Amino acid sequence: MTDLLPVLTDTWDAPRSWRLSTYEKHGGYDGLKAALKMPPGDVVQAVKDSGLRGRGGAGFPSGMKWGFLPPDDGKPRYLVVNADESEPGTCKDIPLMLASPQHLIEGVIITSYAIGSKHAFIYVRGEVLHVYRRLLEAVAEARRVGYLGTDILGSGFDLEITVHAGAGAYICGEETALLDSLEGLRGQPRLKPPFPAVAGLYARPTVVNNVETIASVPGIIAQGADWFKGMGTERSTGHGLFSLSGHVTTPGQYEAPLGITLRELLDLGGGMRGGRPLKFWTPGGSSTPLFTAEHLDTPLDYESVGAAGSMLGTRALQIFDDTVCVVRSVSRWTEFYAHESCGKCTPCREGTYWLKQILRRIEDGAAGSGDIDLLLDLCDNILGRSFCALGDGATAPITSSIQFFRDEYQAHLDGHGCPFDPAASALFPYTPRTRTPGTALVGAGAGGHR
Structure with missing residues (x-):
């Protein structure tokens, strides 16, 4: 049994865990004090050596991402924290910001120092008003004791943090759509290149990282890269x-x-x-x-x-x-992606709409015999052809659920409705087929999905 490892969550059960005083009692801001005694390049190298990878989903090496910034030209550069947690089922960043926002604030200060940014932004979902208010107070607390503002801890380093509330668009979780939203534009993905490291916020070099990624930085600096590498696996550390x-x-x-x-x-x-x-x-x-x-x-x-x-x-x-209908679950997710598509590209805008219609038809028992293969064909025409990853993500639960549960989809067609509906199951009993682990339940569908 692998033991739990409280690092980011080590103060969650402490009284008034969100307060700066509580955080400092548990070693808070030791990482910042150590970082300010190091050259910025050494801080970047420490994060590279730790193997920290982006915790927002892509898993890209964080230190390498910071290293993509061009040489300092004396003009502004920015750190932007992606706190627009929107993925269905994802609920890690919001509890972290609610229970221990100073983990994030300290990480923002250290990262900004490392990349030479004097203004950082935290882009948080506007619906989570309680989290937004807590972050505002956390920033104010840090400023009152000298962790923010001018000449931080006598180091000569200056930094301001702006907490910005988004308007609740899932697409703004994509880093370039987030930057457009932050600039006051409609949140839609940008064409890349140029990447944010070269031309990001206000066309200036910008690092965009997830909340958990930035909150992990203080521990790396305070405890050392080897401490962080001692957890996890060889290539997925921490x-x-x-x-x-x-x-x-x-x-x-x-x-x-x-x-x-x-x-x-x-x-x-x-x-x-x-x-x-x-x-x-x-x-x-x-x-x-x-x-x-x-x-x-x-x-x-x-x-x-x-x-x-x-x-x-x-x-x-x-x-x-085993009481859950996989078709119903996938249909609900697909309706979400169709609703949240920004409409910029045709494969996602039109494709998610038709995926939603066909899944609803299958669930209602009104589908035709070729609709399962039609779903796979539509997914083939979206995957890899949409402007950003939203379209690709919308296809993933569909193709994988058909791979593993095609017989359940077929049962909806044969029984003219959901076999998990008590009224329908009495007329059309459904018994899931079993299979040997490691083997496919069904053969290839349209487009070669297996």
Whole structure:
């Protein structure tokens, strides 16, 4: 059994955990004091040496990303923290900012010092008003004691932090759409290149990182890169927040080294709710390909999850038992992506709309015999052809659910409705087919999906 590892969550159960005084009692701002005694380049190198990878989903090496910035030309450069947590099932950054915002504030100051930024932005969802207010107060607290403003701790380094509330668009979780929104424009993805490191916010060099990524930086600087590398796996180092939700006895945030398995997390969470069997789950939110019970022992690190056919993403582990209709679940996710498409590109704007219609038709029992293959064909025409990753993410639960549960889709067609509907199941009983772990349930669909 892998033990839990409280680093970012170490103060969550402390009285008034969000206060600066509480954070300082637990070693808060030791990382900043150490960083300000180092040349900025050494701070960047320490993060590179730690192996810290982006915790927002892509898993790109953070120190390398910082290193892409061009040489300082004396003009502004920016740090932007992506706190627009919108992925269905993802709920790690908002609890972190609510329970311990100073982890993030300290990380912002250290990162800004490392990249030479004198103005940082935290872009948070406007709907989470309580979190927005808490961040504003956390920034004010840090400024009152001299961690922000001019000549921070006598180092000669100046920094201001702006907390900006977005208007609730899922697309603004994409870094360039976020930058457009921050500039007061409609949130839509930009054409890349140029990348934000060259021309980001206000056309100036910009680093965009996720909340958890930046909040992990103080520990690396205070404890050392080797300390961080001592956790996780060789290529997926460190600790991470795993959001366990759905049909589990004790849902919540579980902080553990990368490489822990779902089986271990379920044991820590009290097992499946009601003792029912696991049917399917998402390893990284609803935009990642589904896993089934045969993947219980897949290490939750970037390489292992990728090799198994999915993505670690935001580590949003949504757990579904055998009472859940996979078609209904995928249909609800698809309706979300169709609603949140920004409309900039045709494959996503039109494709998600038609995916939604066909899934609704299948669920209602009004689909034709070729609609399952039509779904796969539509996914083929979206995947890799949309302007940003929203379109690709919308196809992932569809293609993977058909791969593992095509017989369930077919049961909707044969029974003219959902076999999990009590009225329909009495007339058209449905018995899921079993298969040997590691083998495909069905053959290739349209477009060669297996």
